[in-house]
Amino acid sequence: MNDDSSTATVAAELRTAVATLRPGDRLPSSRALMARHQVSPVTVSRAIALLSAEGLVVSRPGSGTYVAERARAGGRGPADRAYAWQAVPLADRTVDAGGVVALLSPPPDGVIALSGGYLAPELQPTRALATAAARAVRRPDAWERPPLYGLRGLREWFARTAGGDVSAADVTVTGGGQAAVTLVLRALLPPGAPLLVESPTYPGALDSARAAGLRPVPVPVDEDGLRTDLLAEAFAATGARAVYCQPTFHNPTGAVLAPDRRVRVLDVARAAGAFVIEDDFARHLGIDPPPPSLISADGEGRVVHISSLTKATAPSVRVAAVAARGPVAERIRATQLVDSFFVARPLQEAALELVGSPAWPRHLRSVGEALRRRRDALVSALAAHGLRPALVPRGGLHLWTALPPGTDDMALAEAALRAGVLVSAGRRYFPAEPAGPRVRLSYGSAAGEAELADGTARLARLLGPSLEHG
Numbered sequence: 001m002n003d004d005s006s007t008a009t010v011a012a013e014l015r016t017a018v019a020t021l022r023p024g025d026r027l028p029s030s031r032a033l034m035a036r037h038q039v040s041p042v043t044v045s046r047a048i049a050l051l052s053a054e055g056l057v058v059s060r061p062g063s064g065t066y067v068a069e070r071a072r073a074g075g076r077g078p079a080d081r082a083y084a085w086q087a088v089p090l091a092d093r094t095v096d097a098g099g100v101v102a103l104l105s106p107p108p109d110g111v112i113a114l115s116g117g118y119l120a121p122e123l124q125p126t127r128a129l130a131t132a133a134a135r136a137v138r139r140p141d142a143w144e145r146p147p148l149y150g151l152r153g154l155r156e157w158f159a160r161t162a163g164g165d166v167s168a169a170d171v172t173v174t175g176g177g178q179a180a181v182t183l184v185l186r187a188l189l190p191p192g193a194p195l196l197v198e199s200p201t202y203p204g205a206l207d208s209a210r211a212a213g214l215r216p217v218p219v220p221v222d223e224d225g226l227r228t229d230l231l232a233e234a235f236a237a238t239g240a241r242a243v244y245c246q247p248t249f250h251n252p253t254g255a256v257l258a259p260d261r262r263v264r265v266l267d268v269a270r271a272a273g274a275f276v277i278e279d280d281f282a283r284h285l286g287i288d289p290p291p292p293s294l295i296s297a298d299g300e301g302r303v304v305h306i307s308s309l310t311k312a313t314a315p316s317v318r319v320a321a322v323a324a325r326g327p328v329a330e331r332i333r334a335t336q337l338v339d340s341f342f343v344a345r346p347l348q349e350a351a352l353e354l355v356g357s358p359a360w361p362r363h364l365r366s367v368g369e370a371l372r373r374r375r376d377a378l379v380s381a382l383a384a385h386g387l388r389p390a391l392v393p394r395g396g397l398h399l400w401t402a403l404p405p406g407t408d409d410m411a412l413a414e415a416a417l418r419a420g421v422l423v424s425a426g427r428r429y430f431p432a433e434p435a436g437p438r439v440r441l442s443y444g445s446a447a448g449e450a451e452l453a454d455g456t457a458r459l460a461r462l463l464g465p466s467l468e469h470g
């Protein structure tokens, strides 16, 4: 069976289940569907995304897929029958948002969040943001068009973040890091092209690449980051013209690319005539100081650098930047203009106010200290239960842990949620087959150190028998 027909078969089973179950009822698990139809997780996600787009099912990350309320109200009623024609023209344009839905869904009430892509609310600079935003919108020109590629001061600030000889002229301000990833992928690569990615990697980048018609190809990561010894082979085997990587505080492992590998990535990409897309999303979340960016060592326009303000502030500060040199920079700017014109000026003004205020360095210092305490608390809590992270992160929000052999990470995440703790099953971070059962635990998004200990204890109880025997 090819991919499309497998997706259709799984979708057909789910449709039948929706017809026979009641709203709120749980559908068969992804694992059961994979086993029954002998298909990959991607095929199952696609089928779920299809039904989700039709409003028939809702996915609750870490919990499962359920019959939607709407399916009862009108799912088989006249309105939905009226939309049924859309299934045919949309059939070859599936967009699977599974990875980003998981990132953006808030934890259910009362659940300990050991998974989340942003700082816990108590670590966000809410006061400083309110002050910055109030000042920004008072300006008479706040609602005017901004300079098309971003406010001058903000482009200068992002250029300094990137380092080296990157200048404001190289920077385009975008509406958040996810938009920047999508923009860069679409500007650099045609549909159907391979894209080398770290394995594991950020699921939002995988969703974005697939939505752009690209084929993510895994290159393994270890405790020193991307395995550059395998990179040349991956370029040669696939003919890829770009690699997407996070050299600093990699999501999900927390790895920092080792100094010799930082040089090597650029050498290998040069030999392959390829771009390096550097997603520098966590630079401001250092527990220890971050190393210089890759773009700061690049003199030939090989690195396209992405940095975002959301991670060190709040999810709605949707301001990020792409730094690029040469014809590709022009192409990135043109793509953004055609897609969405520019980023709303009040948001840019507020961001500029914030990063220029005395509160900003204070905030970064206190976030770094809080992350250190939380990371240490989580590492100790894990150790108390016989679990060890793949590495102790020097920054970022997350920690990556191997589970005892044979553990089903998805089933564990589901059981954890029932036990009141939200964790991220490792599987969704792998572009292809997982290297083994893993879980991502976010020390940066939990409410505090007590929750980290409590959440870890609940997780360990679920793993109890396998920890004893594993």
Ligand SMILES: Cc1ncc(COP(=O)(O)O)c(C=O)c1O
Residues within 6 Å of the ligand: 103, 117, 176, 177, 178, 179, 181, 202, 204, 246, 251, 279, 281, 308, 309, 310, 311, 315, 320
């Ligand atoms: C590696 C990485 N890049 C980019 C993003 C996108 O973040 P945002 O769009 O909020 O800037 C995320 C979010 O989790 C991420 O982990």
